[in-house]
Amino acid sequence: MSEFNAAHALVFPKQRLSLGLMTPAAARGLADPHAARRIARLADDLGFAALWTRDVPLMVPQGPDATASALDDPFLWLGMLAAATERIAVGSAAIVLPLRQPLQVAKSALSLDRISNGRFVLGLGSGDRPEEFAAFGEDLEGRAATFRERWSLLRAALSPDADARAAVRQATGGFDVLPAPAARIPMLVVGTARQSLQWIAREAEGWATYHREETAQEGRIGLWQQALVQRGGSAKPFVQSMQLDLQRDPSAPPQPLPLGLKVGRDGLRDYLQRVHAQGVAHVMFNLVDNGRAVDEVLREIGEHVLPHTLR
Numbered sequence: 001m002s003e004f005n006a007a008h009a010l011v012f013p014k015q016r017l018s019l020g021l022m023t024p025a026a027a028r029g030l031a032d033p034h035a036a037r038r039i040a041r042l043a044d045d046l047g048f049a050a051l052w053t054r055d056v057p058l059m060v061p062q063g064p065d066a067t068a069s070a071l072d073d074p075f076l077w078l079g080m081l082a083a084a085t086e087r088i089a090v091g092s093a094a095i096v097l098p099l100r101q102p103l104q105v106a107k108s109a110l111s112l113d114r115i116s117n118g119r120f121v122l123g124l125g126s127g128d129r130p131e132e133f134a135a136f137g138e139d140l141e142g143r144a145a146t147f148r149e150r151w152s153l154l155r156a157a158l159s160p161d162a163d164a165r166a167a168v169r170q171a172t173g174g175f176d177v178l179p180a181p182a183a184r185i186p187m188l189v190v191g192t193a194r195q196s197l198q199w200i201a202r203e204a205e206g207w208a209t210y211h212r213e214e215t216a217q218e219g220r221i222g223l224w225q226q227a228l229v230q231r232g233g234s235a236k237p238f239v240q241s242m243q244l245d246l247q248r249d250p251s252a253p254p255q256p257l258p259l260g261l262k263v264g265r266d267g268l269r270d271y272l273q274r275v276h277a278q279g280v281a282h283v284m285f286n287l288v289d290n291g292r293a294v295d296e297v298l299r300e301i302g303e304h305v306l307p308h309t310l311r
Contacts, residue, residue, distance in 0.1 A: 004205070005118035005183040007089040010126065011050050012206070012237045017276035018049035018307045019301070020284040022093070022241065023081065024047035025294045030070050033219055036077075037084035046302030050089040050121065051081050053285050055096050060131045075108040090116055093208060093241065093284065094125035096189030098143040099136045102150040103168070103177055110178045113185050121186045122158075123208055124151065126193040128276035144194035151187075151203065158185050188239065197227040201236065206281070208239035211259045221279040237281035244268070245288040247295050249302070260286070265304045272309050 002009060008170065011018055011303040021043050024031030040051055059068035071077070078090040090112070095105060095244045106206065113120040118291025126147045133140040156167040165176060189195065200207050207224055211217070217240070226240050252264030254271060272283060287297055 002188055005113060005120065005181070006188045007050075007091070007119045007121045008205070009118075010087070010089045010119065011091070011121055011186075012281050013049075017272060017280065018282045019272075019309060020050035020052055020089075020091070020282060021048055021298070022052045022054070022284055022286040023077070024053075024071075024128050025298075026287045026288040026289040028289065030072070033080060037080065039298070040081045040084050040088070042295060042298055043302075044085040044088040046298060048088060048298075048302070049282065050091050050284065051078070051085070052091045052093045052123075053077050053081075054093060055125075057096060057099055058129070058132050058135060060129050061164040062129075064258075075112055078120070079112055079115055082112065082119060086159060087119075089119045089121055091188075092123045094123040094188075096127035096132070097124045097150050097154070097193075098127055098138055099132060100150075100183055102154040103157060103172070105150075106168075106177045107155050109154075109158060109179060109185055113181060114178075118183060121181035121188060123188040124154075124193065126191040147193050147195065148199075155187065155203070158186060158187070197223055198230060200206045201227040201233075204236070206239055208235040208241065208284075211240060211242035213256070214271075214278075217275065217280075218278045225279060238279050239282045239284065240275065240280050241284045241286060243288055244285045245290050246292070246300065247290075248292065257288070260288070262288075265300055268301075269305050269308050272305065276309065 019038060024036050025039055043051060052069060053074045055074045056069045056071040059070055060067045082090045097290050109122050126143045129141050141284050153167060159165050160180045168176060188206045188208050189200045189204045190208040221238050228236055243257050245257060245262035247264045250264045250266050254261050254263040254267045287294060
């Protein structure tokens with residue numbers, strides 16, 4: 001029996017590459033929950049491994065056009081997607097831990113894991129928006145240490161092991177957050193969270209980072225694998241997110257985008273096979289709004305790309 005919940009095997013199948021979808025997919029403004037549930041069910045039916053969402057506490061304008069992201073609470077959003085699906089995992093990429101009380105994160109994570117029947121992956125990051133840290137009364141410059149401290153308490157609160165949860169009972173005056181889960185919830189570091197790779201390799205179940213040019217990404221994967229060797233433990237997955245502008249022309253050649261690719265399905269299939277050979281275990285797509293319906297793009301990936309990556 002695996003020490004992890006069902007999501008771990010779904011997102012990180014042995015010797016295979018799995019694909020996920022960042023949600024809401026190609027949405028402008030607040031996403032339509034009805035459409036999001038429909039897209040989630042389609043991704044589930046097509047064989048995608050995971051649905052992901054981000055944690056954006058405040059609508060702080062960012063980017064070259066100074067747009068502001070409006071995203072629903074990640075735990076409520078993922079709970080909705082979990083209820084709408086049957087097999088696919090749901091994951092956070094990433095909860096901004098220095099802006100959240102760790103016992104409250106534990107409560108939400110344990111509840112979502114139970115509601116989804118073990119289909120939850122908890123990705124965590126350190127955040128980077130000064131305005132949010134000021135609004136929440138948190139120390140931007142000290143967020144690396146805050147992340148480590150809150151990670152430790154959160155890890156203890158999520159543990160199936162009674163001895164490990166002793167730190168929680170000490171912090172709460174003798175109380176657990178919820179009854180112990182049957183299995184461990186995978187905890188990923190997204191970005192570096194301002195930690196060393198050695199720390200991430202020791203503490204996390206995997207590392208999720210961003211799309212880079214292939215040679216540069218191969219170097220990052222090598223550093224990750226080196227850190228895993230140094231800790232003397234088993235292999236842990238490398239996860240990559242990427243912007244994807246999937247073209248109608250199947251043979252459209254790849255063109256670089258910021259943190260991603262503009263490409264046809266043939267080039268996407270070849271690219272995924274290459275990065276999997278380099279050591280990528282899971283790729284999460286953030287679909288670019290290029291005028292194509294999300295359903296159409298997902299079906300094309302499901303029918304023409306997924307069968308060639310999951311083997």
